[in-house]
Structures are given as structure tokens and as C-alpha cells.
Amino acid sequence: MDWLERAAKLRQWSGNGTRAPHKPLLLLYALGRFQADAEGELRYSAVESDLARLLAEYGPANRTTPAYPFHHLVSDGVWEVRTDRGTGSPGTGVLALRADGAAGRLVPELRTALRREPSLLGRMARVLLDLHFPPSLHGDLCEAVGLELELAETGPLVAARRQRQRGRQMREAVLIAYEYQCAFCGYDGRIGLVPVGLEAAHVRWWAFDGPDDVDNGLCLCALHHKLFDKGVLGIGDGHLIMVSQGFTGRSAVAREHVVALAGRPLLGPQPGAPRVAAAHRSWHTGQVFHGDPRPAATV
Numbered sequence: 001m002d003w004l005e006r007a008a009k010l011r012q013w014s015g016n017g018t019r020a021p022h023k024p025l026l027l028l029y030a031l032g033r034f035q036a037d038a039e040g041e042l043r044y045s046a047v048e049s050d051l052a053r054l055l056a057e058y059g060p061a062n063r064t065t066p067a068y069p070f071h072h073l074v075s076d077g078v079w080e081v082r083t084d085r086g087t088g089s090p091g092t093g094v095l096a097l098r099a100d101g102a103a104g105r106l107v108p109e110l111r112t113a114l115r116r117e118p119s120l121l122g123r124m125a126r127v128l129l130d131l132h133f134p135p136s137l138h139g140d141l142c143e144a145v146g147l148e149l150e151l152a153e154t155g156p157l158v159a160a161r162r163q164r165q166r167g168r169q170m171r172e173a174v175l176i177a178y179e180y181q182c183a184f185c186g187y188d189g190r191i192g193l194v195p196v197g198l199e200a201a202h203v204r205w206w207a208f209d210g211p212d213d214v215d216n217g218l219c220l221c222a223l224h225h226k227l228f229d230k231g232v233l234g235i236g237d238g239h240l241i242m243v244s245q246g247f248t249g250r251s252a253v254a255r256e257h258v259v260a261l262a263g264r265p266l267l268g269p270q271p272g273a274p275r276v277a278a279a280h281r282s283w284h285t286g287q288v289f290h291g292d293p294r295p296a297a298t299v
Contacts, residue, residue, distance in 0.1 A: 003078070003113055007124045008131060010076050017208050019060045019287045022069035024132045025145075026051060027078060030106055031121055032146035034114060041105040044070055044097040058133065058141060060287045061231065067094045070104055080107050122149045134205050136229045170212040174200035177273035178219030183266045184233065184241060185257060187221040201225045203235070203280040208287070215274040218266075227258065234289035235281045239266045242285075242293035263296025 007027065012020040029051065033042060044067070051066030071089045073079040081089035083100035090096040106114070114121050125147055129138045142149060180195050181188040189196050201220045204210030220228060227233045234242035243262040249255060269275060 003110060003120060004123055004127055006076060006078055007127045010073075010078075017204065017283050017287065019132075019208060021059055021132045022055060022064055022066075023073050023076065024128045025054045025058060026066070026069040026073055028125060028128050028141065028147065029054060029145045030079065030104070031125055032142075034106055034111070035121060035148065036146060038111065038115065041103045044102040044104070048094075048098075054144060057144070057230070058137065061290050065092070065094055067092045067097050070097065070102070073104075078107060078110055079104055125149055131207055133207065134202065134229050136199075136201075136226055170214075170217060171200040173214050174217035175219050177214050177217070177270060178268040179270050181219065181267060182221040182224055183218045183268050184220060184224040184228075184261055184264075186267050189221075197222050199225045201228055203276050204283040205229075205288075208283070210280065210283075213274075214269070215277040216280045218276065219268070223257065228284075229288070231288045231290035232258065233261065234285050234293065235266065235276060236285070236293060239275060239281075240264065240296075241266065242289060243297075244290045244292070245294050246291040247294075259294065260297045262294040 010023045010027070012023060029047070030042065033040060048066055051070070055064060055066060071081065071092045074081055074089055080087070081102055081104045083090055083102050085100060090100045090102060096102075105111075125142070126149075129141065133141060175195065175198060179188075180190075180198060182198065187197065189198070199220055199222060201218045202210045202212075203216050203218060206212070210216050218228070224233060232244050232247045234244075236242045241261045241264045243259060247258060249258060266276075
């Protein structure tokens with residue numbers, strides 16, 4: 001049984017780059033719980049709020065009930081559901097899952113494989129992370145699902161799945177295009193001659209066929225890269241910065257470094273370098289940015 005292949009090929013609705021991370025999030029959560037308690041099971045009524053929080057924080061803006069992956073992950077051969085009446089899921093109805101005492105867990109064959117080969121858990125998690133989320137979110141996501149991993153190489157599996165490799169030259173090309181400053185705040189720190197705290201962010205994520213091209217990149221400081229990948233920040237029409245109405249921050253720092261960005265134009269790229277392509281901006285707005293944008297900040 002090739003469990004890495006199964007993790008890589010979870011059946012998901014897909015089309016035009018639409019994100020559907022519901023099953024990967026549930027499987028990551030189940031792996032984290034298995035690591036903590038290999039004999040335990042996940043009663044839907046007990047984990048519903050955890051799963052809903054994961055979907056809200058790491059899923060696209062259009063919300064989906066956690067009942068959907070809880071039921072449908074069974075079809076991928078890695079997850080089983082039973083109720084107080086016996087084996088089998090009662091469906092995707094939230095009330096039925098609660099009332100029937102539905103509980104899920106990894107299938108027996110996978111649990112046996114994870115006990116026999118503990119490193120398999122880390123490799124399965126790495127496949128799920130690499131295929132569905134950008135690297136800037138991996139650490140936070142592992143913490144959110146309770147996974148403690150020694151990061152393992154996924155080998156050729158992910159490359160074969162995507163039939164391509166990340167372009168090693170993109171980072172430098174993007175940083176040059178934006179003259180080594182954050183496109184949101186203008187941060188341009190260096191230690192000696194080396195830029196520090198600046199990163200090349202994919203607008204349309206690499207995991208969702210985002211190309212390693214300058215018109216799909218932004219030079220961002222570490223803070224704004226994380227907020228961009230979490231859907232707090234986005235890019236609207238006219239290449240103006242969007243700030244989600246869902247973001248709250250009472251401190252002067254939060255207001256200055258996040259809220260005050262609303263409606264500001266991006267800084268860069270320099271003349272002659274391509275701006276972020278409309279198709280990539282549209283993908284990020286539809287698949288990552290959360291909620292409605294705040295009105296332009298008043299000075």
C-alpha cells in the first residue's frame with residue numbers, strides 16, 4: 001500500500017485553480033491526533049469546532065462545514081467513520097453526525113503502517129503540506145493540528161505529481177524587480193550587503209500551478225508575506241492594497257503596519273519589470289483573501 005501516493009491523490013473538487021483543502025486539513029489533523037494518541041478516535045461532536053477553525057483559517061473564503069470532509073474522506077481509503085449504530089458514515093448532515101455519535105479515525109491498515117514505520121507520518125504530512133499550502137504556513141499549520149515533525153524529504157513524489165520543480169531564480173528576479181524593498185511597507189533591511197527579512201511571495205500559490213514568474217511574485221517582508229498568505233492582505237484593482245475587514249488589531253503597531261495599508265498603491269515594481277498579472281491577482285482574491293476589503297485608510 002503506497003500511503004504517500006494516497007495522500008497525494010486525495011479526491012477533491014478542482015477547477016480553474018480553486019482551492020479545496022478540506023480533506024488535506026482533516027487528514028493532517030488526524031495525523032496530529034494519531035501522534036498524540038494512536039488508539040484514539042475523533043468523535044465529530046468533539047472535534048467539529050477544531051475542524052471549523054482550521055477551515056476558516058487555512059481554507060478559502062467560501063466557508064464549508066467540516067461535515068463535508070469528515071464524510072467524504074472515507075472514499076480515499078485513509079479514513080473510516082462509525083456511528084453508535086455501526087460502521088459507515090450517516091452522510092454530510094451536521095445534525096446526523098452529531099446525533100448518531102459519528103466518530104472517525106485512520107483506517108486500520110494505515111494505523112498499522114504508521115506504528116511499524118514512524119517516519120511515514122512525517123512524510124505523509126510533508127506531502128499534504130507541499131501540495132496544498134505555501135511554505136510560509138507550514139509551521140503554523142503543524143502547530144494548529146498538533147503535529148511535531150522532523151521534516152522529511154518527499155523525494156520525487158511531489159515533483160512527479162506536479163511535473164515541475166520550483167524555479168530557483170525566481171527569488172532573486174522578484175527582489176531585483178522590487179528593488180529589494182517590501183511592496184507593501186517599503187522595508188529594505190540588510191545585514192551588511194545581504195537583504196534580511198525579505199522574501200519572494202507567490203501571488204497564485206506554487207501548489208496551485210502558480211508560475212515562477214516575476215508577474216506572479218511580490219517582494220514582501222516576512223510579516224507581510226505571512227499576512228498575504230493568510231488572506232489578511234490582498235491586491236485589488238489598480239494594484240491597490242486590500243486589508244480584510246476581518247483583521248483586528250488594537251495596538252498602534254497593528255494599525256500602522258496593517259490597517260493603514262488599505263487603499264495604498266503597491267511599491268514597485270521598477271520601470272520595465274512586469275506588474276502582478278490580473279489573473280494571479282484574481283486567483284488570490286478569490287481563493288486566499290478573506291472577507292471584504294476595508295475602505296482606504298484616511299491619513
